[in-house]
Structure formats: C-alpha cells, structure tokens
Amino acid sequence: MTKIVNNRAWFFVLPVFATVAFSAILPLMTVVNYSVQDTFGNNQFFWNGIGWFQELLDPSSQLGEQFLSSLLRTLLFSFIILMIEIPLGIAVALAMPREGWTVALCLVLMALPLLIPWNVVGTIWQVFARGDIGLLGWIVNRLGIDYNYTGDALDAWITIIVMDVWHWTSLVALLCYAGLKSIPDAYYQAARIDGASRWAVFRTIQLPKMRRVLLIAVLLRFMDSFMIYTEPFVLTGGGPGNATTFLSIDLVKLALGQFDLGKAAAMSLVYNLIILAVCWVFYTVMTNVDAERERVEA
Amino acid sequence: MSGTIAVGPTDVKPVAGSMAANRALSGPRVNGRVVVMTLYLLFLMLPIYWLVNMSLKTNTEITSGLTLWPREITFDNYVKIFTDESWYSGYINSLTYVIINTVLSISFALPAAYAFSRYRFLGDKHLFFWLLTNRMAPPAVFALPFFNLYSAIGLFDTPWAVALAHCLFNVPLAVWILEGFMSGVPREIDETAAIDGYSFPRFFIKIFMPLIASGVGVAAFFCFMFSWVELLLARTLTSVTAKPIAATMTRTVSASGMDWGLLAAAGVLTILPGALVIWFVRNYIAKGFALGRV
Numbered sequence: 001m002t003k004i005v006n007n008r009a010w011f012f013v014l015p016v017f018a019t020v021a022f023s024a025i026l027p028l029m030t031v032v033n034y035s036v037q038d039t040f041g042n043n044q045f046f047w048n049g050i051g052w053f054q055e056l057l058d059p060s061s062q063l064g065e066q067f068l069s070s071l072l073r074t075l076l077f078s079f080i081i082l083m084i085e086i087p088l089g090i091a092v093a094l095a096m097p098r099e100g101w102t103v104a105l106c107l108v109l110m111a112l113p114l115l116i117p118w119n120v121v122g123t124i125w126q127v128f129a130r131g132d133i134g135l136l137g138w139i140v141n142r143l144g145i146d147y148n149y150t151g152d153a154l155d156a157w158i159t160i161i162v163m164d165v166w167h168w169t170s171l172v173a174l175l176c177y178a179g180l181k182s183i184p185d186a187y188y189q190a191a192r193i194d195g196a197s198r199w200a201v202f203r204t205i206q207l208p209k210m211r212r213v214l215l216i217a218v219l220l221r222f223m224d225s226f227m228i229y230t231e232p233f234v235l236t237g238g239g240p241g242n243a244t245t246f247l248s249i250d251l252v253k254l255a256l257g258q259f260d261l262g263k264a265a266a267m268s269l270v271y272n273l274i275i276l277a278v279c280w281v282f283y284t285v286m287t288n289v290d291a292e293r294e295r296v297e298a
Numbered sequence: 299m300s301g302t303i304a305v306g307p308t309d310v311k312p313v314a315g316s317m318a319a320n321r322a323l324s325g326p327r328v329n330g331r332v333v334v335m336t337l338y339l340l341f342l343m344l345p346i347y348w349l350v351n352m353s354l355k356t357n358t359e360i361t362s363g364l365t366l367w368p369r370e371i372t373f374d375n376y377v378k379i380f381t382d383e384s385w386y387s388g389y390i391n392s393l394t395y396v397i398i399n400t401v402l403s404i405s406f407a408l409p410a411a412y413a414f415s416r417y418r419f420l421g422d423k424h425l426f427f428w429l430l431t432n433r434m435a436p437p438a439v440f441a442l443p444f445f446n447l448y449s450a451i452g453l454f455d456t457p458w459a460v461a462l463a464h465c466l467f468n469v470p471l472a473v474w475i476l477e478g479f480m481s482g483v484p485r486e487i488d489e490t491a492a493i494d495g496y497s498f499p500r501f502f503i504k505i506f507m508p509l510i511a512s513g514v515g516v517a518a519f520f521c522f523m524f525s526w527v528e529l530l531l532a533r534t535l536t537s538v539t540a541k542p543i544a545a546t547m548t549r550t551v552s553a554s555g556m557d558w559g560l561l562a563a564a565g566v567l568t569i570l571p572g573a574l575v576i577w578f579v580r581n582y583i584a585k586g587f588a589l590g591r592v
Contacts, residue, residue: 133361227434
C-alpha cells in the first residue's frame with residue numbers, strides 16, 4: 001500500500017511517544033547518570049567518569065569477571081534454548097492436525113503455558129521437579145538417577161532448560177503453524193506431480209514459506225531468553241552457587257539487593273546496548289525480507 | 299521452486315511413485331503426527347495437572363507421599379484464598395493495574411497505529427524501530443530507575459505505577475499489533491468516508507473502529523496478558539497496598555513449613571484468567587505473539 005507523506009501524522013503518534021519516552025528515556029537517563037558517579041551514601045555523589053565501565057569490561061577485576069561469566073552463561077542458555085525450541089517448534093507445527101475440532105483444541109492447549117504468570121511457571125516447576133513431592137523428580141529418582149536441582153549445577157541447568165522448553169516452544173510452534181497455513185494447496189499439488197519426497201517438500205516449500213515467521217520466532221526467543229529473570233529466580237534463585245545466575249539475576253542482585261548503583265547502572269547500559277545491537281540486526285534483516293517479498297509479489 | 303513446478307506429464311511417475319508422493323505429503327503416516335502431537339500436549343499438561351492435583355490435597359497428604367489423585371478432595375485451599383483478605387486483595391490489585399494498563403495502552407496506540415499504517419512522516423521508520431527495542435528491553439534494567447522515578451513522583455505502591463511501567467512494553471506491542479490489522483483495511487474506505495462528509499473523529503469511531511474490532515480485541519488481550527504475567531517490575535514498584543498476587547504467593551512459607559496446597563491453589567487461580575479468554579483469540583494468537591507481523 002502506498003502511503004501519503006504527511007508530517008502532521010506526528011500528532012497521532014505523540015501520545016505514544018510521550019508515554020514511552022516517559023517510561024524509557026527518563027529512566028535510562030537516570031541510569032546514565034548513576035553510571036558515571038560514585039557514592040559514599042547519604043545521597044552524596046561524585047564524578048567517577050568511565051571508571052565503572054572500565055571495571056565492568058575488565059575480566060581481571062572481580063566485577064568484570066562476574067559480568068563476563070554471567071554474560072557467557074546467558075549466551076549459552078539462549079543458544080541451547082534456540083537449538084531445542086526452534087526445531088521442536090517446527091516439528092510440532094508440522095504435526096498439527098489440518099482440520100476439524102482438534103485444531104482449536106490443540107491451539108488452546110498449546111497456548112496455555114504462554115499465559116501463566118512467569119513466577120507461577122517457576123513455582124510449577126519448583127514443585128514438579130522436587131524429589132519428594134514432585135512427580136518428575138520422584139520418577140527420575142525412582143529410575144535410579146540421582147537428581148536434585150537445588151544441589152547439582154547440571155541438574156539445575158537441565159531443569160531450567162526443560163522448563164523454558166515447556167513454557168515457550170508453543171510460541172515457535174504457533175508462529176510456524178501460522179506460516180504453514182499461508183501455503184496454497186497448489187504448491188503441494190505441484191510437488192505431488194513431481195513426486196517430491198517429504199523432505200523435498202519441507203526444504204523447498206514449507207521452510208521458505210516459514211522463513212519470515214521463523215525470523216520473528218528466533219528474535220523473540222533470543223530476546224526473551226536473554227533477559228530471563230523470574231522463572232530461574234523462583235526455581236533456583238541463581239544457584240547452586242552461581243551456576244544459574246543469568247545476566248538479569250546478577251543485575252537485580254546488584255541494583256536492588258546491594259544498591260550498588262554505579263556498577264548496576266554501568267551493567268544496565270552495556271546490557272541494553274547488546275539488546276539494541278541484536279534488535280537492529282534483526283530489524284534490518286526483517287525489513288529486507290519484507291521488501292524482497294513485496295518485490296516478488298509485485 | 300520454479301524448476302519443480304515446470305514439469306510435463308512425462309515426469310509423472312507411475313502408480314508406485316505417486317503413492318509414495320501422497321504418503322510423503324500427508325506425513326510418513328497420519329499416526330506419526332498424532333503421536334508427536336499427543337506426546338507434546340502430554341508434556342505441556344503434566345506439570346499443570348500436578349499443580350491442580352496438589353491444590354486439591356491437604357498438606358499432610360502432599361508431604362506424606364506421592365498420590366496421583368487426591369485421596370480426599372478438599373477445597374480448603376481455595377476457600378482460604380477467597381476469604382482471607384491478604385490473599386484475594388492480591389488478585390484485585392493485579393487486576394486493577396492490568397486493566398488500567400490495557401486501557402491506557404490501547405487508547406494511546408490506536409491513533410499511533412493509524413498514523414503508521416496510513417502515512418509516511420519524518421522519522422517514522424526510526425520511531426517504529428525504537429518502539430520495537432522497548433518491547434525487547436530487559437525489565438531488570440528498568441527496575442531500579444523505575445523505583446526511583448515512581449518514588450519521586452509519589453506513585454510508588456499504587457496500581458498506577460505498575461500500569462505506567464508496563465506501558466514500556468505494552469504500548470509498543472499494541473502499536474505493532476494494531477498497525478498489522480489496520481494495514482489490512484483498504485485506504486479507499488478512508489477516502490470514501492471523507493467524500494461522504496464524515497469528519498475524521500466520526501469516521502474513526504463509526505466506520506473504522508468496527509472494521510478493526512477484532513484487532514482491538516487481540517491487542518487488548520495481549521496487553522492484558524503481558525501485564526498479567528510480568529512480575530519483576532510489579533513487585534519492585536509495590537510494597538503493601540498494591541501488592542500483586544504473584545508477589546503474595548512468595549509468602550506461603552510459615553512456621554510449620556511450606557504451605558504447598560495453598561501455593562498450588564493460588565497458582566491455579568492465576569492460570570484461570572488466561573485459560574478463560576484464550577478461546578476467543580485462538581485464531582489470532584500467533585499474530586499477537588509475532589507483534590502483528592504474521
């Protein structure tokens with residue numbers, strides 16, 4: 001659709017701009033302010049320049065080491081999550097029934113975990129995975145496997161990953177299903193005439209058609225797993241030790257637990273810059289895909 | 299793609315081949331798909347079943363041993379939540395800020411989404427991207443500055459603080475979803491209405507709004523949902539009077555140990571609102587999660 005150039009449209013956008021600026025720019029400026037100052041308490045601040053940033057990005061300092069390890073931990077977590085949830089989501093979308101009342105039933109049941117408050121998700125798994133009163137922990141222990149997510153780092157990781165797969169795979173599946181539904185029957189008929197294999201149909205018809213939704217799925221899953229806080233906080237509290245202390249948990253501990261304003265602010269800004277950079281890459285790719293599609297359709 | 303479509307009849311393989319193709323198109327066997335789907339849904343439902351199961355048990359039964367079904371169904375946990383003010387006020391608080399936030403987000407987002415779907419203006423693409431980045435911003439980054447900001451303006455521990463804070467990600471989300479729906483309405487409708495002598499506000503309310511009613515419903519649902527599931531900001535910005543239910547749940551530890559049954563019952567009650575409305579948006583749910591871009 002061609003759009004009219006009209007700068008007065010800004011008046012329509014103004015309320016949104018004002019609200020989001022109030023809740024985004026204003027707080028961010030406070031963060032910037034804190035990040036270059038140090039305090040002795042009693043609200044007495046003095047200029048500290050880029051000191052906090054230097055400390056944060058220097059892996060040999062204590063803060064730098066802590067930041068680097070939780071950053072790597074978070075990246076590893078996001079990577080594992082994407083590796084599991086994207087293929088599994090595609091598989092589930094392909095397994096969706098084509099028609100009938102089961103479609104609606106599957107959609108509703110699949111969406112259910114997405115609508116549960118995040119700390120309740122944590123609570124559900126906290127209970128479900130316990131060795132004494134939880135079904136999962138009890139069964140795993142009965143199978144002779146020593147499993148204890150509060151004591152063992154690996155068990156904690158596995159539990160958090162399974163929890164996240166449980167929580168968010170449906171999102172990937174729903175997006176892929178929406179992409180699959182947009183494929184006209186004629187494509188499948190053509191493939192049938194060709195005698196295309198199941199794999200060929202997937203590679204040449206279904207996957208290209210899902211490219212756009214998959215992009216969105218990867219973006220959302222990366223972002224949300226990169227800033228995960230509530231679920232692991234409820235489940236493991238970042239432990240055992242620091243094994244599951246992700247970036248957000250670390251940051252909140254620093255900011256609201258220890259009130260280490262300067263350090264927390266510097267960390268917030270670096271964290272936000274990473275998010276911004278990733279966002280920009282995805283947005284550029286997404287607009288390019290859109291433009292390409294419009295060119296193909298035109 | 300083009301290579302595979304351009305085939306002559308000579309390429310069609312005889313019976314055995316086309317049967318293989320038929321089978322290939324409907325999956326290896328219909329059963330294979332049913333198995334995958336059933337296993338997946340089972341995986342999704344098991345933890346929820348366990349929560350419901352626990353909420354109907356007494357604490358002695360929960361701690362004394364594993365039972366797949368409550369031996370004696372008790373509704374005491376639910377009764378306690380509905381009669382104890384410190385419990386049910388949590389639900390009221392949560393619902394208050396969620397509703398304020400939904401109304402605010404939608405009413406701000408409507409004109410903006412119209413502008414994005416109909417006009418090009420200075421900085422529109424940058425603004426759209428900036429909105430997206432706010433949907434992606436980690437709440438952990440904003441927890442401390444929000445705490446300072448809302449304390450400074452005297453809104454701390456009120457539903458308004460949480461409602462405004464959640465606008466950070468819900469307003470952009472609503473703009474993105476609504477823009478997607480509005481772009482589906484042909485602009486000829488706007489022009490015809492203008493020729494027919496409709497003023498812009500009348501056109502927007504009388505003609506345009508009914509056309510995008512489903513979009514407004516979907517956007518409202520998603521604002522409701524994301525405000526409902528978020529806890530970090532909600533907990534940081536409240537202490538006593540506006541405490542959300544999700545935060546109330548963290549204090550089920552008592553002198554006699556964890557009150558598991560009560561915790562489970564409270565959890566079940568937080569799942570219900572989502573489960574109730576999900577039916578109405580089931581066909582749009584992918585669109586909502588995809589920020590209106592499907």
